[in-house]
Amino acid sequence: MTSGTLLHQITDYANRADPYPLYAELRRTPVARQDDGVYTVSTYWEINSLLHDPRLSSDARNRVPLADGSLSPDPEEDAALPPSFIRLDPPEHDRMRRLATRPFGPPNCPRRIHDMRGELARMVSDLIDGFEGREQADIVDDFAYPFPVMVICNLLGVPHQDETRFHGWADTIVSALDPSPAEGAAERQRVAQQARTELGRYLAGLIEEHRRTPGHDMLSALATDHGPDGRMSQLELITTAVLLLIAGHETTVNLIANGALTLLRHPEVLGRLREDPDLAVPLVEELLRYEPPVQLLPQRTALADVDVAGTLIPKGSPIWLMLASGNRDPRRFPDADRFDPGRRDNQHLGFGSGIHYCFGAPLARLEAQIALTELARRLVNPRLVEDPPPYRQNPVLRGPRHLPVSFDGLTA
Amino acid sequence: MSVDGPTRTFRRQGRVVVVGASLAGLRAAETLREEGFTGALTMIGDEPHGPYDRPPLSKQVLLGKTPADGTALPRRRAIDAEWRLGVAATGLDLTEKRVRLADGQEVGFDRLLIATGTRARPWPRDAEADLDGVFVLRTSDDAARLDQRLAARPRRVLVIGAGFTGSEVASACRERGLEVTVAERGPAPLVGALGGVIGAIAAELQREHGVDLRCCITVTALEGDPAGRLRRAHLSDGTALDVDVAVIALGAMRNTEWLAGSGLGAGPRGVACDAGCRAFDVHGIVTDDIFVAGDVARSPHPLFGYQFLSLEHWGNAVAQAETAAHNMISAGPDRRPHLWVPAFWSAQFGVNIKSVGVPPMGEEIAVTQGSLAEHRFAAAYGFQGRVIAAVSFDHARWIDFYRERIESAAPFPPDFTGVDRPPGGVRPVPADFPDPALPTHGPTVTLSGYSPSDRRVTFTPARA
Numbered sequence A: 001m002t003s004g005t006l007l008h009q010i011t012d013y014a015n016r017a018d019p020y021p022l023y024a025e026l027r028r029t030p031v032a033r034q035d036d037g038v039y040t041v042s043t044y045w046e047i048n049s050l051l052h053d054p055r056l057s058s059d060a061r062n063r064v065p066l067a068d069g070s071l072s073p074d075p076e077e078d079a080a081l082p083p084s085f086i087r088l089d090p091p092e093h094d095r096m097r098r099l100a101t102r103p104f105g106p107p108n109c110p111r112r113i114h115d116m117r118g119e120l121a122r123m124v125s126d127l128i129d130g131f132e133g134r135e136q137a138d139i140v141d142d143f144a145y146p147f148p149v150m151v152i153c154n155l156l157g158v159p160h161q162d163e164t165r166f167h168g169w170a171d172t173i174v175s176a177l178d179p180s181p182a183e184g185a186a187e188r189q190r191v192a193q194q195a196r197t198e199l200g201r202y203l204a205g206l207i208e209e210h211r212r213t214p215g216h217d218m219l220s221a222l223a224t225d226h227g228p229d230g231r232m233s234q235l236e237l238i239t240t241a242v243l244l245l246i247a248g249h250e251t252t253v254n255l256i257a258n259g260a261l262t263l264l265r266h267p268e269v270l271g272r273l274r275e276d277p278d279l280a281v282p283l284v285e286e287l288l289r290y291e292p293p294v295q296l297l298p299q300r301t302a303l304a305d306v307d308v309a310g311t312l313i314p315k316g317s318p319i320w321l322m323l324a325s326g327n328r329d330p331r332r333f334p335d336a337d338r339f340d341p342g343r344r345d346n347q348h349l350g351f352g353s354g355i356h357y358c359f360g361a362p363l364a365r366l367e368a369q370i371a372l373t374e375l376a377r378r379l380v381n382p383r384l385v386e387d388p389p390p391y392r393q394n395p396v397l398r399g400p401r402h403l404p405v406s407f408d409g410l411t412a
Numbered sequence B: 001m002s003v004d005g006p007t008r009t010f011r012r013q014g015r016v017v018v019v020g021a022s023l024a025g026l027r028a029a030e031t032l033r034e035e036g037f038t039g040a041l042t043m044i045g046d047e048p049h050g051p052y053d054r055p056p057l058s059k060q061v062l063l064g065k066t067p068a069d070g071t072a073l074p075r076r077r078a079i080d081a082e083w084r085l086g087v088a089a090t091g092l093d094l095t096e097k098r099v100r101l102a103d104g105q106e107v108g109f110d111r112l113l114i115a116t117g118t119r120a121r122p123w124p125r126d127a128e129a130d131l132d133g134v135f136v137l138r139t140s141d142d143a144a145r146l147d148q149r150l151a152a153r154p155r156r157v158l159v160i161g162a163g164f165t166g167s168e169v170a171s172a173c174r175e176r177g178l179e180v181t182v183a184e185r186g187p188a189p190l191v192g193a194l195g196g197v198i199g200a201i202a203a204e205l206q207r208e209h210g211v212d213l214r215c216c217i218t219v220t221a222l223e224g225d226p227a228g229r230l231r232r233a234h235l236s237d238g239t240a241l242d243v244d245v246a247v248i249a250l251g252a253m254r255n256t257e258w259l260a261g262s263g264l265g266a267g268p269r270g271v272a273c274d275a276g277c278r279a280f281d282v283h284g285i286v287t288d289d290i291f292v293a294g295d296v297a298r299s300p301h302p303l304f305g306y307q308f309l310s311l312e313h314w315g316n317a318v319a320q321a322e323t324a325a326h327n328m329i330s331a332g333p334d335r336r337p338h339l340w341v342p343a344f345w346s347a348q349f350g351v352n353i354k355s356v357g358v359p360p361m362g363e364e365i366a367v368t369q370g371s372l373a374e375h376r377f378a379a380a381y382g383f384q385g386r387v388i389a390a391v392s393f394d395h396a397r398w399i400d401f402y403r404e405r406i407e408s409a410a411p412f413p414p415d416f417t418g419v420d421r422p423p424g425g426v427r428p429v430p431a432d433f434p435d436p437a438l439p440t441h442g443p444t445v446t447l448s449g450y451s452p453s454d455r456r457v458t459f460t461p462a463r464a
């Protein structure tokens, strides 16, 4: 089946640097059944309506075996920890997300993100100061990775010195998010589950400390705060902390790195951003459309027969929502393959939509806006050393593994 | 896009006049410029302020979080218009194509957009309405006055009418820690808009938040002291209440009086127009150069049996204004219909309420997700075997799904298996709308049309 091979090509590492022509081909069949029974949905309106469709479940417990008898991989399948809210349906999802929102955003903490502005700006300048005296830097290792990690650690109340420990766990967990049926997938899965358990154990200790001596961080609030929904149980708290810690930086790294890469490929936009920092807001929205850090959502299951664009997806089928493809759908966005920060009507799917709309979106936006504006302002004559750069293995969380950039110095 | 000779000339040097300088008027003006209209543009508005947003007036403004003059509408682009603010249009001469103004001047036009919206229905007895302490809430000046009075901590506020505006006012009062009584003629809050089943939930919400809610009751008189300050309200059950503030929230009246005698099909129900926003004259003949948009318009909708709908919905004002503006500067075949699916939101007592479609057409209602008891749910309304509307309490992110059900005339009762099914399954019950002939605070959608037949409609919106 051609579409089957097409999806394999998309997840194939060889096409990681530029999957967009393949997405264009995939869109010719908006809803395509793959060999293994997975349904891919690749056009904007169809993805968008499925994101609001209560007949789709995110709960792994609703999955049925694939044609070959296997289950699609799920890194959260793990006896030790319950699923995080990303892998739950309402009403459990809603309750957990409400609890997690209390210390993070409106209505209880409307200014939390806004008040982080100064701290974020300081972290960004410090990291760029570190480029002093060099002619080249790796925008991923030296900047796009450490920055969100520091941010999420501060936000959650994780001490910096522990960063290297959970870096390892996070890498392992994220690598299992790769849904491509590759050799060693089962082993990868097992190792990932173990990493998740270890990370959970580490966080459990931390939560205990915060419970005894609470600070202004989110873990302290989650462990002590009491709202109309009560409080998270210890296991719920751990699983939420694991989710926030990992989702809180693995995606932002890609947003910033993809952003830097795109800007270096469009020097005129880079120049405009240098002159006009306000451009950062629409620019980041366009980036989320053009190079979304989460390319697809491979974890939905149909609870009923669902008719999508004339194709019946049978009850029980696994569904992959191809967000990055929907973002380039020419029926939705005129001139969809053009990077245009001036785009007005830009309701991209970069953060998904519906009840699972990215929890950290306001923070990710701010981080990317500040990071890219400062890079544009301070690097003198930045150039890509390698184009395309080497990519990460992961087709879901897609971004450069390294992004070597040379420059002629720094402005203050 | 083909633009014929006269249209091209009109786009370059025509004269457009917009009467009503608020949401619909502004968005129309912006669309005109966006789509290449370079002629003369005049904006006429009777309020002294530039265009501002009304929904926050009964929410953030009454909570003291946003100042009343802080809700100016964001501008999408410069519109380069001549503004005539603080002066009402008082008449329309269709033959000479002129708008008469309150200051005696006249403004000529080639095409006119009527966007005069609605105003608050006043308390029916003038002497009582004039008492110090009696308020309505429609304009930012109204909101400023009311906010100021609430800040002075009155002993008790009486809200007359438990529609959306009245309920939001009551909610804001409670959040400010004020004692509030709500008097409603109907059996529950919001019944006109959402029916009795949802009304009962709205009543629970109010009472849980400490509102003294009194239904099936009317206020028979407002009484003042010798200095002309409101002191007491008399109710139809024979009781009286000591109150310092009364907010009249009895619904809205369409601003069409200025069109009386003009020959346009305009009256208390609004200005009738076709699906392309072109106004009808009194003979039901469509005019070519007069367009209508926003709360003041009533237009036929194929999804709802070609009934004429009058909507008091923010989103409708925007969408209809954009369509009207587009059609004003487009040749016939390039014009498009305004087929917006009605949608409305409200925020009260900590709950986000959203509705789509036309709930008052619903005969039955079925909770499809969540639970009524927890006040977090989505429910669908059924009309002749299909989904005609839906409402959600704190479940807004699903609402697009229900909109699609309505657009595709999906069967009712809903037959889907989804997440978060109510414990007892999906069971339809009568939606329990009051007899439309009985006056209440009024729904936010008014059906006022002739229905050609009871046909089933398949509606495919043009999205691409």
Ligand SMILES: Cc1cc2nc3c(=O)[nH]c(=O)nc-3n(C[C@H](O)[C@H](O)[C@H](O)COP(=O)(O)OP(=O)(O)OC[C@H]3O[C@@H](n4cnc5c(N)ncnc54)[C@H](O)[C@@H]3O)c2cc1C
Residues within 6 Å of the ligand: B019, B020, B021, B022, B023, B024, B025, B044, B045, B046, B047, B053, B054, B055, B056, B057, B058, B087, B088, B089, B090, B115, B116, B117, B118, B119, B137, B138, B139, B165, B255, B258, B293, B294, B295, B296, B311, B312, B313, B314, B315, B317, B343, B344, B345, B346, B347
């Ligand atoms: C307190 C409040 C809360 C609301 N909350 C919500 C909500 O939560 N959700 C929602 O969907 N909708 C809400 N609405 C409704 C929404 O605000 C209206 O649908 C929207 O304002 C309609 O816009 P419009 O431009 O058609 O009319 P309007 O906003 O009424 O504007 C009409 C303008 O024309 C002026 N005018 C009238 N007659 C003349 C004349 N003869 N000459 C010159 N000018 C004239 C009026 O003074 C006014 O400025 C709310 C409304 C109010 C009042």
